[in-house]
Amino acid sequence: MVSATLDNETRPGLSVQISRVSHAYRTGAEPVDVIDNVTFGVDPGEFVALLGPSGCGKSTLLRLVAGLDQPSEGKVGTDMVRVTGPDPARLLVFQDPTLFPWRTVRQNIALGLEARGVAGDHRAATDEALALVGLEAFADALPHELSGGMAQRAALARVLINHPRLLLLDEPFGKLDALTRMTLQGELLRLWQQGGFTTMLVTHDVEEALLLAQRVIVFGPRPASVVFEAEVDLPYPRHRDDPGFIALRRDILIALGHGEEL
Amino acid sequence: MWIGAGLFALYVPGVTPLPRTGLLGGIELAIGIAIAVVALAPWRRSEGLEQADRWLAALPIGFVIWQYATNKTGLLPLPFFPAPESVLEVFTDDWAKLAESALASLVLLIPGYAIGAALGFSLGVAIGWSRAVHYWAHPILRFVGPLPATAWLPIAFFCFPSTRSASTFLIALASGFPVAVLTSSGVASVARAYYDIARNLGADPRFLVRKVAVPAALPSVFVGLFMGLGASFVVLVTAEMIGVKAGLGFYLQWAQGWAAYANIYAALIVMAFLFSGLIGLLFAVRDRVLAWQKGIVRW
Ligand SMILES: Nc1ncnc2c1ncn2[C@@H]1O[C@H](COP(=O)(O)OP(=O)(O)O)[C@@H](O)[C@H]1O
Ligand SMILES: [Mg+2]
Numbered sequence: 001m002v003s004a005t006l007d008n009e010t011r012p013g014l015s016v017q018i019s020r021v022s023h024a025y026r027t028g029a030e031p032v033d034v035i036d037n038v039t040f041g042v043d044p045g046e047f048v049a050l051l052g053p054s055g056c057g058k059s060t061l062l063r064l065v066a067g068l069d070q071p072s073e074g075k076v077g078t079d080m081v082r083v084t085g086p087d088p089a090r091l092l093v094f095q096d097p098t099l100f101p102w103r104t105v106r107q108n109i110a111l112g113l114e115a116r117g118v119a120g121d122h123r124a125a126t127d128e129a130l131a132l133v134g135l136e137a138f139a140d141a142l143p144h145e146l147s148g149g150m151a152q153r154a155a156l157a158r159v160l161i162n163h164p165r166l167l168l169l170d171e172p173f174g175k176l177d178a179l180t181r182m183t184l185q186g187e188l189l190r191l192w193q194q195g196g197f198t199t200m201l202v203t204h205d206v207e208e209a210l211l212l213a214q215r216v217i218v219f220g221p222r223p224a225s226v227v228f229e230a231e232v233d234l235p236y237p238r239h240r241d242d243p244g245f246i247a248l249r250r251d252i253l254i255a256l257g258h259g260e261e262l
Numbered sequence: 263m264w265i266g267a268g269l270f271a272l273y274v275p276g277v278t279p280l281p282r283t284g285l286l287g288g289i290e291l292a293i294g295i296a297i298a299v300v301a302l303a304p305w306r307r308s309e310g311l312e313q314a315d316r317w318l319a320a321l322p323i324g325f326v327i328w329q330y331a332t333n334k335t336g337l338l339p340l341p342f343f344p345a346p347e348s349v350l351e352v353f354t355d356d357w358a359k360l361a362e363s364a365l366a367s368l369v370l371l372i373p374g375y376a377i378g379a380a381l382g383f384s385l386g387v388a389i390g391w392s393r394a395v396h397y398w399a400h401p402i403l404r405f406v407g408p409l410p411a412t413a414w415l416p417i418a419f420f421c422f423p424s425t426r427s428a429s430t431f432l433i434a435l436a437s438g439f440p441v442a443v444l445t446s447s448g449v450a451s452v453a454r455a456y457y458d459i460a461r462n463l464g465a466d467p468r469f470l471v472r473k474v475a476v477p478a479a480l481p482s483v484f485v486g487l488f489m490g491l492g493a494s495f496v497v498l499v500t501a502e503m504i505g506v507k508a509g510l511g512f513y514l515q516w517a518q519g520w521a522a523y524a525n526i527y528a529a530l531i532v533m534a535f536l537f538s539g540l541i542g543l544l545f546a547v548r549d550r551v552l553a554w555q556k557g558i559v560r561w
Pocket of ligand 2: 059060170
């Protein structure tokens with residue numbers, strides 16, 4: 001029942017093409033190179049995790065895929081169509097939930113429908129999105145009344161109500177406590193399995209990447225370039241003590257330059 | 263306390279008999295009895311009354327001191343320090359003119375303030391949103407803005423067909439400037455993440471201005487509205503004292519011409535009620551509009 005509309009959506013996940021992309025920020029006196037010649041692809045409906053040291057350019061890469069910024073060089077595309085601007089089919093969830101503090105949870109969730117002028121009252125749609133993330137009881141709460149985990153759930157619902165075909169997650173659970181994080185990881189997995197959308201998850205947590213993703217891509221220090229890539233060929237739900245899990249975690253930590261600590 | 267003050271007013275003889283002494287004493291007695299009734303009433307203990315208990319005790323003492331220093335002993339010189347019953351007499355005998363003046367002040371203030379707030383807000387949004395508008399308008403605002411609106415009086419009275427329109431213009435100018443400055447800085451400092459989220463969800467620039475920039479900037483806009491309201495009071499009273507032949511400022515001017523200081527105190531009291539009432543009203547509006555804010559400052 002909860003997944004009714006998501007299952008009914010016939011549009012599959014988007015594929016992603018990132019081809020020889022480099023990016024530099026030109027805000028200061030000298031340009032800062034943030035991404036260096038990155039090429040990889042994501043299949044429709046795939047769940048890919050992006051790992052890398054802090055500040056290496058992962059968030060920037062997601063902004064490029066979302067179309068919020070344009071790469072300095074190279075091409076970003078989805079379904080073989082070049083990304084030239086933001087589009088509600090590719091939606092980004094930030095590390096901070098950044099709910100609009102002047103709107104109730106329900107109004108926050110309705111933001112996309114309202115922004116695109118979707119007609120009618122959005123009650124049914126918002127009810128469904130609230131149920132999807134278990135926030136029915138907080139529909140009329142204001143953001144400052146929510147806990148961190150609830151706010152992040154609301155941010156997720158604000159995106160899912162638009163039925164994105166590509167979900168971009170930028171360390172969405174990074175600031176949450178361990179138990180809330182585990183709960184939300186499980187919920188994300190369920191939503192992805194039901195929803196059929198493609199997911200790119202940026203995280204600094206190797207275990208999170210291995211619990212959730214079908215493939216892990218590791219970037220080196222800034223400017224980001226791909227240093228390691230691995231398929232995670234383990235069935236869901238994953239277990240941290242699985243030998244395959246442990247072996248992959250080891251390989252990834254070595255790729256991240258933390259091999260000697262093992 | 264109030265009963266004591268009433269008895270003091272009624273039975274201690276004054277230097278010269280004043281016509282409203284009986285009324286003042288009567289009112290004080292009535293307040294005293296009313297407070298006693300409410301305080302002793304077993305069925306309902308009033309929170310507000312308990313909160314204000316020290317004020318309720320201090321006020322009659324103040325009245326007694328005031329009376330003592332003026333008419334009862336003549337310590338303070340007339341006409342500058344009239345007795346409270348003289349001020350009361352102004353209210354009873356000249357209330358029509360006071361009310362008319364207060365109304366005239368409001369009628370002059372409100373359109374000017376409304377125009378100033380509306381234009382200041384629009385200009386502020388434009389400056390905060392558009393680089394081009396910011397480039398051209400911001401230096402002008404920075405250069406001309408610090409001039410007190412009253413400094414424009416000579417030019418305004420000369421440029422406008424009537425002192426009334428000139429005053430409206432000046433009030434609008436005085437209130438518009440802080441509103442424009444604070445609105446523009448509010449809009450300019452909206453976190454980029456809000457825009458990113460809305461753009462990502464499919465918002466067009468119109469939506470970004472109306473549903474993101476403006477609500478996010480509202481706390482700052484209200485600071486501007488408060489500053490503008492204060493500035494508009496200054497201009498209002500000045501304009502009424504100098505050119506406009508109506509309103510409380512004019513009443514003050516007129517009373518001063520007759521050395522009628524009791525009338526001046528009465529007009530000041532009316533003005534204090536009027537202006538603090540308006541500020542209170544703006545606070546009430548803000549508390550409603552910004553109810554979403556956590557830990558909002560109460561007035
Ligand atoms: N808007 C910006 N202007 C200039 N530099 C930026 C901007 N955003 C990020 N950077 C810089 O780019 C680098 C990569 O940032 P980011 O993509 O956020 O890294 P990550 O998400 O991997 O931690 C950092 O050094 C950061 O300081
Ligand atoms: Mg980041």
